[in-house]
Every structure is written in structure tokens, then in C-alpha cells.
Amino acid sequence: MSPSSRRRAQTSPVAALTALFVVCAAISGYATVLDDSLPTTDRDLAPATLSNVESALADDSGVVVSSRLSDALDACPDGFSCRVVVAVDGDRRAVGPAAPTDADADSTRVSVRVEPGRVGFGTLRVEVWR
Template sequence: MLSSWTRDGATRTGERRRARAQTSPVAALAALFAVCAGLSLYVTVLGGSIPLLEDRAVADPTLDRVHDVIDDGGVVDAERLPDAMTRGPDGRRLNVTLTASDDVWTVGPAVPQEATDRASRLVSVRLSPGQVEPGRLTVVVWS
């Protein structure tokens, strides 16, 4: 009789220990909801702080892409200027102008007065074989 009482007592103590280590399903769901709500709030606030394409200046990266297309060994070739029109951002219009000495080359539609997203850089321009002059490459991007 003493041995059966000990076994029952040991079983009850083990059951109590296991019962204390378990988490209530309601508490687990509440914790999961709190984590998901916090993550959603974080993403919403972060998404609102990132500027949209309309808010960003896109002329500088466009200028880099245009320069990469028309540059040949550190010298810009005016004959490659039409290839630059493929490097504009989607949904935007692009005008590319190259000036050197008294020469001006332009591709793209006419630039409206309200277009303010512009970028330019100094480049070396090949005017003819063996003749290279300093010039300026300018891009204007607008909607």
C-alpha cells in the first residue's frame, strides 16, 4: 500500500510539473498577434518614409547610364547619341544634349519649361578621327 501511494504521488508531481511548463493556446495566439501587428506597423511606417519614383531625382542615374552607352574608351562619340534614348527611366521622357566647341547634338523631344530634373557632366567629345574637344553631356528627365 505504501508503494502504490508513492507511485501515485510521483505521478501527480510529474503531471503538475508538465502542466506548469505548458503555455496556454490563447496566450500564444495573443503573443503571435502582437508580433504580427508590430511588424505590420513597422513596415507601414517604413514604406511611408521611402520616396516614390515621382519624388526622386532620376536624372543623375540616367546620366550615368547614358554616358555608359555613348562612351568609347573615355571619349564620347556623338554618332552613338541615338542609342542613349533606350536608357531613360520607364514612364518618363528623356532629352539628351551633347555640346562641344560650337557643335550641339540633341536627341529626344523638346524640353518643357517645367522640367527641372537635369544632370550634366564634362566629357571628352570626338569631333573627328584624332580630334577630341572638351564638351558637356546633359540629360533632362520629365513625366
């Protein structure tokens, strides 16, 4: 075996690491572009928004105060439109524009202060859309 045959098919460690880095960067770049090009679904915003709205409407005892309904839209996520509805004992109060049919919605049962000293059980509904 000639002395030159021992060096054949060998490369320096720096060149091998450089090639490995280039391949990894190319795969990472491809994955990033592919991920950005695929359609994504919107996040499920209604449950989180419902929690925020309920916190904004409730007093210290956890009872929803319907007179605070105008403040409910401040609890909606930025860049989204919201409609908040409080229904209790046949009385229904809403704030916000009418929601489209494809709006993300969620509701929960809450205690609502109907008048001073009187609390009724009602429904708090939140509809969120872009």
C-alpha cells in the same frame, strides 16, 4: 490560500504566443498601410541615367561619340522620358523631346569626338521626367 488562487491570472503559453503574434501582425499591417498612404518623392534618377547614357555614347577609350546620340534614349529608365544634350565647341546636339521645367537633370564634362582624329571637351546633359 486556496488551491484555485495559484492558477488565477495565468494563461497557457500557446495563448500568450498567439496573442503576441496577433499584436505584431496588427502593428506590421498598420505600418504597411501608413507607409503606402504617405506621399513619396521620386527617386533621383538623373545621376544614374547620366552614367548609363555616358556608357552608351562612349567608345572603348571613354570618348563620347556624338554620332551615337540616337542610341542614348535606349539607356533611359523604363517608363520615363529623357532628353540628352551634347554640347562641344559651340555645337549643341540634342535628342528627345523638350523637358518640362521640373525635370530631374544632371550634367558632366566629357571628351567628345568632334571629327576623326580630333577630340574636344564638352558637356553631356541628361534630363529625366515621368
